[in-house]
Amino acid sequence: MSGPLKLERQGAVIEALLSRPAVRNALDLALTEALLAALASAERDPAVGALLLRGDGPGFCAGSDVKEMAQASMAERLRIAERKALLMQRLARSGLPVVAAVHGFALGGGFMLAAGCDWVLSAQDARWRLPEVELGFFPPWGIEALTRRVSAAAARSLLWGIEPVDGARAAQLGLAEEALPAQVLLERARAVAARLAALPREAAQSVKPFVAAHVATAGLDGLAREVYRRNCEAGGAEGTFARFGAQK
Numbered sequence: 001m002s003g004p005l006k007l008e009r010q011g012a013v014i015e016a017l018l019s020r021p022a023v024r025n026a027l028d029l030a031l032t033e034a035l036l037a038a039l040a041s042a043e044r045d046p047a048v049g050a051l052l053l054r055g056d057g058p059g060f061c062a063g064s065d066v067k068e069m070a071q072a073s074m075a076e077r078l079r080i081a082e083r084k085a086l087l088m089q090r091l092a093r094s095g096l097p098v099v100a101a102v103h104g105f106a107l108g109g110g111f112m113l114a115a116g117c118d119w120v121l122s123a124q125d126a127r128w129r130l131p132e133v134e135l136g137f138f139p140p141w142g143i144e145a146l147t148r149r150v151s152a153a154a155a156r157s158l159l160w161g162i163e164p165v166d167g168a169r170a171a172q173l174g175l176a177e178e179a180l181p182a183q184v185l186l187e188r189a190r191a192v193a194a195r196l197a198a199l200p201r202e203a204a205q206s207v208k209p210f211v212a213a214h215v216a217t218a219g220l221d222g223l224a225r226e227v228y229r230r231n232c233e234a235g236g237a238e239g240t241f242a243r244f245g246a247q248k
Helices: 029-044 066-070 074-093 109-115 143-149 152-160 167-173 182-197 201-212 220-234 238-245
Strands: 005-010 013-018 050-055 098-102 105-107 119-123 127-129 178-180
Touching: 005 029, 005 182, 013 029, 013 182, 029 050, 029 074, 050 109, 050 182, 066 074, 066 238, 074 109, 074 143, 074 201, 074 220, 098 109, 098 182, 105 109, 109 119, 109 143, 119 167, 119 182, 127 167, 143 152, 143 220, 167 178, 178 182
Parallel strands: 013 050, 050 098, 098 119, 105 127, 119 178
Antiparallel strands: 005 013
8 A cells, every 4th residue: 555654454453654764754744634534444443443553664753744844834834733733633532542653763743643642652762852942943733642641841841852862761751651672662562452452442432532531731732833833933943944945
């Protein structure tokens, strides 16, 4: 199967492979839409009990496709950010458990995408970082997922992004459930996904909506997009977008 997302059925689990290795699986609009469609399709299939998300090539996901953002108007950038925020909302509200297997790196939007999954396994040597503030803008989506996982103090330091954290530290902070040697990561992720998929569907699908109803993060991504818009209009991100927009 061609395209930015490859899907494979493993029993009651759908494995979704981010497949843009030439750009380190950068999350563009097409990949975002493919993930939304895959999640919706899995939810409609009564034989599917869980989704496993992983990356092709050397890492999980290097973040949002900044070149796409650089070549877009401000209105288009906000629309793309809204679709990515919708993906995060769908992940949070879906009854299906979603497992993420993070190897190599989870940067920017890839960091947020992983954080939005329900059971995150990270390679011990994986590199996690949010570089957006250094690039001149606030992350326009994923804040709700981040603040559901880590403390306010940890969120603050991670958003400044001056130092990456490895998988072991990510697990300590709550970004990941487990940190494992890279060579056993996929095997363990598949085992966890299979266990989750085997749970009684109705009971399993009650867990996430119940927990979400008692965690007050709703609306933060909308506020984040407004901050992002102001950052861009103030010129803080101008150099970043000019640099990426000039790339062939």
